[in-house]
Amino acid sequence: MSTEYTETEQFRGARIHLSDLAGLEIRDCEVSGLKIVDCYGRDVSLGGDFERLVVNDVDVTAYVESELDRLHPARRLAREASTPQDYRTAWDAVETMWAATLERARRLPDDALRQRVDDEWSFLETHRHLLFASDAWLGNAVLEEDAPYHPLGFPSSGMPAEEAAALGVTLDADPTLDEVLEARRRRMATMRRVVDGLTDAELDRVCARKPADPYPEQEYVVRRCLRVVLKEEAEHHRYATRDLAVLEAGPTRDDG
Numbered sequence: 195m196s197t198e199y200t201e202t203e204q205f206r207g208a209r210i211h212l213s214d215l216a217g218l219e220i221r222d223c224e225v226s227g228l229k230i231v232d233c234y235g236r237d238v239s240l241g242g243d244f245e246r247l248v249v250n251d252v253d254v255t256a257y258v259e260s261e262l263d264r265l266h267p268a269r270r271l272a273r274e275a276s277t278p279q280d281y282r283t284a285w286d287a288v289e290t291m292w293a294a295t296l297e298r299a300r301r302l303p304d305d306a307l308r309q310r311v312d313d314e315w316s317f318l319e320t321h322r323h324l325l326f327a328s329d330a331w332l333g334n335a336v337l338e339e340d341a342p343y344h345p346l347g348f349p350s351s352g353m354p355a356e357e358a359a360a361l362g363v364t365l366d367a368d369p370t371l372d373e374v375l376e377a378r379r380r381r382m383a384t385m386r387r388v389v390d391g392l393t394d395a396e397l398d399r400v401c402a403r404k405p406a407d408p409y410p411e412q413e414y415v416v417r418r419c420l421r422v423v424l425k426e427e428a429e430h431h432r433y434a435t436r437d438l439a440v441l442e443a444g445p446t447r448d449d450g
Contacts, residue, residue, distance in 0.1 A: 266432045272424035278392035281420055285389045288427045289382070295435060296375070302441055307371055311437040315348075320434050321374045322348035326363065327426040328381045330405035331419045332388065338403055344377045349406075357408050385423060392420075 196217070199205070216235065225242070240247070247255045263270045268291055271284035299307060299317055307317040315323060326347030333342030345364045358365050397417040404414055405422075 262432070266428060268428040268431065269425075272421065272428045275417075275421055275424060278389075278394065278397065281389045281392055281397075281417075281424070284424050285385060288424065288431075289386070291431055292427070295431060295438070299434075299438060302438070304371065306441045309441065311440045314433060314437060317434055317438065317441075318369075318371050318374060319348055320430050321371070321378055322346055322369075323350070324426060324430055325374065325378050325381060328385060328423050330409075331422045331426075332385055333381070335401045335403050335405045335414050335419045336388065336416055337384070338401075343406075344381075346374055346377055353408055357406075361406055385420075389420070 215233075244255065246253065247258060268284065268287040271280070271287050275281045275284045310316050310319075325344055326349050329343045329347050330349075333339045341362070343361045343363055345362055346367055346369050347361075347363045348365070349358050349361075349363060355365055397415075397420075399416045401414040401416060401419060404411065405419070
């Protein structure tokens, strides 16, 4: 079993030289200024939110973003949403893409939709996370609901279990996909109602709440909160379709 380092700063500013790093995995980490120089290998994979990415002295940031936008048009719609109509158009795209993807996923056995590919969230876990994201950013922050968090929601891996439990979330729940999707349908219908009634004034309204207690104390504006919901939907749809392609191709390694 490989050694795991969690919540450590021991590698900050470190220099690793003439070492065998084959199979190294860096997950959910701050990597600003990371340099990999004069190294060699195969099947090197990078994934994350990089403001600038340089490979062999070539800045590939714009290329990567444009290619992702070409393959997943909802990303751009979510990122660039500004007017009420922009938000409606972006949500139209979200509803359309998930309808098609759910139809595709239903062709796989239920066990496959619970399976993790390369230790990423399963299809079912992805929908649990999207439920939590919309509960936090829409139900709690924007709408100030009395009980916004559904117990089947799944927060980001960085949220401690006790903080998730305090929100009423049951991390170790074992729901069926249909149970999660029913909760998702209700929350998505709420989002539909909100974007259909959006005005410029509402977009600029400052929310009285933050998404959840663990989030930073700062100003949260409706337009930002709704954009987070849109971006979460677009990005996790990208991950879900990537992994569905692996599952459709045949047996895969289950790291979960």
